[in-house]
Amino acid sequence: MDLVLRTARLTDGRLVDVHVADGTIVRVAEDEPTGAAHVVDCAGRVVIPGLIEAHLHVDKALLDRERPNPDGTLAGAIAVTGELKRGFTHDTVRDRARTLLDQAITNGTTLVRAHPDVDPVVGLTGVEVLLALRDEYRDALDLQIVAFPQEGIAKAPGTLALLRRALAAGADVIGGCTYNEATLAACHEHVETVLDLAEEFDVPADLHADFADDTSDPRFALAGHIADRVAARGLQDRVALGHVTSLASLPPVPRSAVLAKLAAAGVAVVPLPATDLHLGGRSDDRDVRRGVVPVRELWDAGVTTAYSSNNVRNAFTPFGNADLLDIGLLLAQVGHLSGPDDLGRVLEMATSSAARVVGVAETHGIRPGAAADLVVLSTTDPAGVLLDRPDRNLVFKRGRVVAETTKTTRLTTGSTTRSKELTHA
Structure with missing residues (x-):
């Protein structure tokens, strides 16, 4: 031995x-x-x-000192980060990424699924840096790379070609940002394009979806639709959704129907509580909404569920240390989860459940x-x-x-x- x-x-x-x-x-x-x-x-x-960060934006970490979010909204975070991305270089992205990955390793993380932006502004800078870091860190950390179209696909012409290049270069997962298109029809097409690429390149898909306080804008009510399309294509157990905060706003009966669709299609859900809490409820002047997907209901419905840090110290989340135990306690507090059984299950969300989300369940534990x-x-x-x-x-x-x-x-x-x-x- x-x-x-x-x-x-x-x-x-x-x-x-x-x-x-x-x-x-x-x-x-x-x-x-x-x-x-x-x-x-x-x-x-x-x-x-080993703990697993199932959804982490390594390329955009630690930007808050350069420019904070002016109004604390999702739109503000996207706008601020979009401007900062114009100044990204391989060196600056690499330096910030190394700082965050070192912190994650110290805090017990042994696998990170990273979502570098891919768009006409930043090009493939984040993907190229992470491809190199994947090799550099291979003895200390497994790094999965998601080609992530933060700015949309139809909304940002040229992105589709960049996503193809990222996947051809070795990205492990195709990402999506389903709500960042101008119309509901364009959002549906975004989903189809992402699933097309998943099939073409034989990779999993990991999409940002339904990141809003409620479903009043139908672009933020796509979880059930995505589950339907995943099942129709036979992509069960190969798709994950991050955020899904608007689900909490649905009445119990339609919410249960969406949860059943997600479970049947094997679509995993990854709440991101630090970001979801920080950006959510910004228009509420009383009874401010929590804006976190109801975790216990995910469990009860049989939906594979993990959680993650998402962003660390930038316009989306001006907090964090890439410590999944901190994020797990936050999730438990906001989700009305307590006692040994609940807390043990939350810990499993960062280990065995996260392993299922990122496809390493057979070698984890x-x-x-x-x-x-x-x-x-x-x-x-x-x-x-x-x-x-x-x-x-x-x-x-x-x-x-x-x-x-x-x-x-x-x-x-x-x-x-x-x-x-x-x-x-």
Whole structure:
């Protein structure tokens, strides 16, 4: 054996030894002798599978210092970012992307699905940078690249040709921004074009959809239509939707009907609570809407569901540290989710459920045959993972340590001084 994590506590409370060979978990057993070259004593600390950012805009991160959003709206964020994109270079995008990816790795993320913009303004700059970073980071992080038409397709002539070039160059996923077209008919055509490209290049599709407070504008009420088109084309389990905030505004009966369509078509939904909360409800002068898709109803309907950071410190979301435990706690708070069962399921949204969304479920988890993408946390309490957001003591990518955090806090209370080792490796 190359590596054994000794006395690791799983989220179900069991204490096990996790045996790793050649970057793959080969055995998960209780108190089994080992001849491994490297043994890490977890001392009962919780070990989870690597966290997965299923929807992250790496190319647009950390722009808020350059120019914040003037009015806090989605339209304002798109406008500000559109202007800033004119000044993007490979070097500036690369520098900001590296900063964010390093932060994500430190926080226990082992896979990122990134959505770089593809349009006539920025061209393929973001895609080209991320293609290079995918290779640069391959030993520390898996990077999936989504060719994302933020400015629309019909609305931004020349975008379709750029999307084809991005996919031919090695982008892993075709993106969409279904609402950013001038008419409902154009939005429907946008969906068809994205699904055409998914079939032509044999890649999954990941679309931004229904990002509004309600469905008064039919361009923001397309989730059911997308599910119908996915089912008609036989693309089940290959399409994800981000945001889908307007779903929360529907009455219970039509909302349930949309949820049933999504589940039947295998269309995943990825709420993005930091952005959805920040940009939503801007026109409400009382009873401001939460603007986050109802997670419990997604669960109950059988819709595959993850969550993600989306944007970090830019006009869309002026907050964040690429820390999925922070985002998970935020989602739980706004979604009326509480107690060990709910919080455990929220954590699964960033691990096993996210793995299904991005297509790596067969190689993700803590079980024989899965990649040894693992995170040792500075807690022995599985129920406290989201509540405490413990340090990520050790982050493993395919059995190799790629990040380590060690911290000691000294408490001074009256005449008593004591040190508490909060994290240790």
